[in-house]
Amino acid sequence: DAGGESGKGRVSVWCAPGTPGTARRIDPRSGGYRSGIRIKQRIGVQINLGTMASQESSDFRGLVDCLFFPENVFDSIGSSSASTTPSAADAPASSSFASAGASAPASRRAAARGGARPGADAPSSKRQRTEKVGAGAASDTRTDNETSSNHSTSSDAGGDSDNPDEREENRKERNRRHARETRLRKKNYMHSLQQQLEAMTEERNLLEKEIQEKMNAECGQHSRWVKTVRCALALRAAGCPDVDQWRKFVDEEIVLVHPITPYRSFRTGDVVSNRCVLMGIPDIIQDASSLLVSLAALCKTGVHDAERKIKVQVRFAIDDEALHFSEEGLMCPFEMKTVNLEALGLRTEVSKNGCLRAQFNEEGRLKHLELCFDPISFWRQMQQANTGSQISSIDDLLLAPNTLEQALSHSKEARVVTEAARPFRITHVNSAWTDLCGFTQEEACGQTLRCLQGEDTDGNTVAQLVEDCNDGKATSMEVTNYDKEGKKFRNFLQVYPLTSAESSSGEISHMLGVLKPLGPKH
DSSP states (O other): OTTSSSOSOOEEOOOOSSSOEEEEEEOTTTOOEEEEEEESOOOOOOOOHHHHHTSOHHHHHHHHHHHHGGGTOOTTSOHHHHHHOTTGGGSOHHHHHHHHHHHHHHHHHHHHHHTOOSOTTSOSSHHHHHHHHHHHHHHHHHHHTTTSOHHHHHHHHGGGOSOHHHHHHHHHHHHHHHHHHHHHHHHHHHHHHHHHHHHHHHHHHHHHHHHHHHHHHHHHHHHHHHHHHHHHHHHHHHTOOOHHHHHTTEEEEEEEEEEOOTTSOOOGGGEETTEEEEESHHHHHHHHHHHHHHHHHHTTOOSBOSSOOOOOOEEEEEOGGGOEEOSSEEEEEEEEEESSTTTTTOSSOOEEEEEEEEEEOTTSOEEEEEEEEOHHHHHHHHHHHHHSSOOOSGGGSOOOOOBHHHHTSOOSSEEEEEESSTTOOEEEEOHHHHHHHOOOHHHHTTOOGGGGOOTTSOHHHHHHHHHHHHTTOOEEEEEEEEOTTSOEEEEEEEEEEEEOTTOSSOOEEEEEEEEEEOSOOO
C-alpha cells in the first residue's frame, strides 16, 4: 500500500510459487517484519531496511517496482489482470507499481467484506495449485534438456498428461534412461581411468628401467673406480718404479696430497699450505720410494740389497662397507700396515689409519688422490718399534733431513754430502764420518764415494743406488765398504735428496748419505 489509500507507506511484497518459504510484509518506517502467507519461492534479493525507512514513498515504490513487478510477484494481481496486461513489465516503473498498488488494496478489502482471503483470483483448490506447480516444473525440465534426444523430449512432455498411469510410466522410462546414461558415463570414465593407468604404468616402467640402467652403469663404474684405487695403492706399497705400470691406473698429471711427514724425505718445494702436494707420475714414484726407505731404515735393511732376500712389505686396505661415491670419485677409510717388520728384527709392526678421497678422469684413471692421516702418531709408532721404549716427547723423534741446512747441522751419525748430479762429488763430511772412514774433510772433499769401495763391494747394488740418486729419489742399501786403511766393514747407507733454503723453486741441490755400521771392521 505504498502511499495508497491507507497513506501509511506500508509495502506488501508477495512472491511467486517456487521453493517453500514465508511471505513477509515489510514496513519501511518501522523497519520490522510481519508474517504473511506461505509461499513457494525465495527471492534472492536483499533489501536494506534502514535505507528503505529513510526514503520517501515514491522512491521506495520505484525500487520495489524495479525488483519485483516484472516477475508478477504481487499477490493482488489476479490471473485475469495478468493475462489482460501483458505489457505491464514494459511500462514505467511508477505506473506499474501504481496500478498494482491500486488493485491490491481493493482486492483485499473486497475479500475482507466477502470473507475471502487475498488472492481470491488464484486457483481455488490446493490440488489445482499443486498441478500448476508440477506443470511449471515439467516446463523447466524441458527447457534444461533441449539438447537431449527426441525420445527424451517426448517422455518429458508426457509428464503433463492427466493420466496418472501414463505419468508413472513416463517417470519409470525417464529413470531407466537416466540409469542407462549413468552406466554409459561410468563405463566411459572407467575406460578413461584405465587408459590413464596404463599410460602412468608405462611411464613408471620406463623410469624404473632408466634408473636401473643408470644404477647398473654407476655400479660398474664404481667397481672400476675401487679397483683402480686398489691397484694404485698396491703400486705405492711396492714402490714400483715402472712408469708404464702407473699409467694403467693413474693420469699423467695426477696430483697426490698428504700431510707433511717429518720421518721421511720430501722436497720442501712440494709443501703447499702445510701439506705435501706432488704432481705427475715421477713425483708419485719418488714419494712411494721415500716411504719404503724410511720403513726399511728402522731395521737397517736397504731397498737395494743383494744378500737379503726379505724386503719390507706394506699393505694398503680400504673399507668396502664405508665407500661413499660422488659424480667424480669416491671417499673411504684406509689402513696402511707393515707385515714383516717383526721378521726383520723389530719389536712390532706399524700401521696408520686415515681417509682417502679419489677423483677420476673420463677414462676412469686416477687424477687426484688425497690421503688424510696423523703423521705424528705414525712417527711415534716407528720409533717405538725400533727402540722398544715409549717416546716421551716429540724432541726424541728422529727427524729426516730434507734441506742442506738440516744436513749440515750437528749429528752423531756419519754424514756425507755430495753434489746432486753425477759423479756425485763430496762437498761436506762431518766428524763422525771421518772417524768411521779415516779420511779428513780436506781429503774427502772433491772425491766420489768410490774411495770407500773395494773388492767385496757389490757393484750391482751400488749401480742401483746411483740410478736412484740420479733420479733424485730417496734410497738405501746394505753394502761392504773400506776405510782409508783398507779395513772393510758392513754398512747400511741411507740417501736423502736435499734442497737449499736459498732455492725458491725447491729443486734438489745436494744428496745426503747417512752411514750406519752393521758390524766391526776387520
